[in-house]
Amino acid sequence: MQPDSIFVITAAVVVAVILASAATHKLRAPARFANQVEDYQLLPRALVRPVSRLVPFVEVAVAFALLVPASRHIAALAAAALLAGYALAIGINLWRGRRDIDCGCAGPEQAQPIRPVLLARNAVLVSLALVASLAPHSRELGFFDGFVVIAAAAVALLVYAAADGLMANAPRLLKLIGR
Amino acid sequence: MEALIVSNVLLWCLLIALAFAVMGLVRQIGVLHGRLAPAGALMVDKGVAVNEPAPQVTAADRHGRPVNFGYAGEKAQLLFFLSPTCPICKSLLPAIKSIAKAQADRLDVIYVSDGDMDAQKALIAEHNLEDATYVVGPEVGMTYQIGKLPYAALVDKAGVLRSKGLVNSREHLDSLFEVEHLGSATLQQYLHNHTHSHGAHNH
Numbered sequence: 001m002q003p004d005s006i007f008v009i010t011a012a013v014v015v016a017v018i019l020a021s022a023a024t025h026k027l028r029a030p031a032r033f034a035n036q037v038e039d040y041q042l043l044p045r046a047l048v049r050p051v052s053r054l055v056p057f058v059e060v061a062v063a064f065a066l067l068v069p070a071s072r073h074i075a076a077l078a079a080a081a082l083l084a085g086y087a088l089a090i091g092i093n094l095w096r097g098r099r100d101i102d103c104g105c106a107g108p109e110q111a112q113p114i115r116p117v118l119l120a121r122n123a124v125l126v127s128l129a130l131v132a133s134l135a136p137h138s139r140e141l142g143f144f145d146g147f148v149v150i151a152a153a154a155v156a157l158l159v160y161a162a163a164d165g166l167m168a169n170a171p172r173l174l175k176l177i178g179r
Numbered sequence: 180m181e182a183l184i185v186s187n188v189l190l191w192c193l194l195i196a197l198a199f200a201v202m203g204l205v206r207q208i209g210v211l212h213g214r215l216a217p218a219g220a221l222m223v224d225k226g227v228a229v230n231e232p233a234p235q236v237t238a239a240d241r242h243g244r245p246v247n248f249g250y251a252g253e254k255a256q257l258l259f260f261l262s263p264t265c266p267i268c269k270s271l272l273p274a275i276k277s278i279a280k281a282q283a284d285r286l287d288v289i290y291v292s293d294g295d296m297d298a299q300k301a302l303i304a305e306h307n308l309e310d311a312t313y314v315v316g317p318e319v320g321m322t323y324q325i326g327k328l329p330y331a332a333l334v335d336k337a338g339v340l341r342s343k344g345l346v347n348s349r350e351h352l353d354s355l356f357e358v359e360h361l362g363s364a365t366l367q368q369y370l371h372n373h374t375h376s377h378g379a380h381n382h
Contacts, residue, residue: 158198165205
């Protein structure tokens with residue numbers, strides 16, 4: 001199946017921006033991110049620091065590679081693996097019953113405990129990355145196609161930010177109505 | 180074809196604007212959640228039970244005139260326990276004064292404090308409380324078992340203690356009147372009972 005270039009490029013841009021913004025949060029507060037990695041209790045103590053240093057750079061590298069057509073396929077698969085790995089980490093901790101740890105998904109103002117809905121969110125992101133990894137149906141791209149790619153990516157990112165905000169608000173709302 | 184492209188561009192622009200608006204709304208809800216979290220005056224001790232007759236005590240105000248606490252009278256009483264050494268008490272005084280002014284026809288506000296008289300006088304001068312009923316002495320605080328400040332208690336016309344609690348903000352103060360209206364001891368208790376009765380309906 002060969003989707004139109006617009007779908008592939010838009011998906012690549014969206015995943016790249018999400019990864020890049022996640023990386024900036026991690027680079028700006030490395031100590032906080034290291035604590036979050038430790039909280040997940042998946043790595044031996046000696047590996048926590050090096051891994052938490054390395055992850056943001058991997059994210060930035062994948063984000064840039066997604067924007068270059070030649071490396072898009074590999075980078076999209078890498079992004080899918082990365083996001084699936086995060087989902088796995090959340091899933092393992094949910095299975096352990098540790099629902100009170102911070103997800104560490106977005107910036108400090110979006111702190112939220114891990115919940116099954118975050119697995120669904122990561123599944124959506126993984127499928128987006130997989131769309132970006134497909135080989136597009138080749139055709140001449142005009143100026144208007146460029147506009148559509150940028151506009152669609154902007155809408156997708158804004159909707160993603162809104163959905164993320166709603167998910168971060170949900171536990172606070174439940175607390176407010178006393179459940 | 181030209182018209183279709185124009186309409187498409189227009190739709191994309193409007194869709195982006197709409198997505199911005201939705202994201203802005205979600206952010207605003209987040210900010211509201213951040214500001215809203217703690218509500219309701221805290222009841223930290225047992226002391227005197229709410230919705231029971233308030234303990235009756237008479238104490239002299241700072242001019243030596245007797246003031247009755249907990250007796251049935253023409254107006255409800257709001258007792259505000261404060262101290263000149265407590266900064267949060269001072270930050271609440273404007274709110275107390277505005278409540279006293281707004282509800283002057285049904286509510287007597289009585290300030291109760293204890294300790295050094297010079298410090299009391301400085302506080303009274305600073306906050307323009309010359310005309311207010313201001314009691315200095317330990318009797319009332321001990322009768323009502325006040326352990327923490329700033330504390331407020333609301334006694335209705337019949338001399339029944341309607342609500343009480345540690346008050347740290349204007350919202351806490353307002354919650355005292357809210358629970359008087361709702362007939363519960365504290366807002367927390369009202370919310371608890373409310374969700375319970377809801378649960379009972381569901382099951």
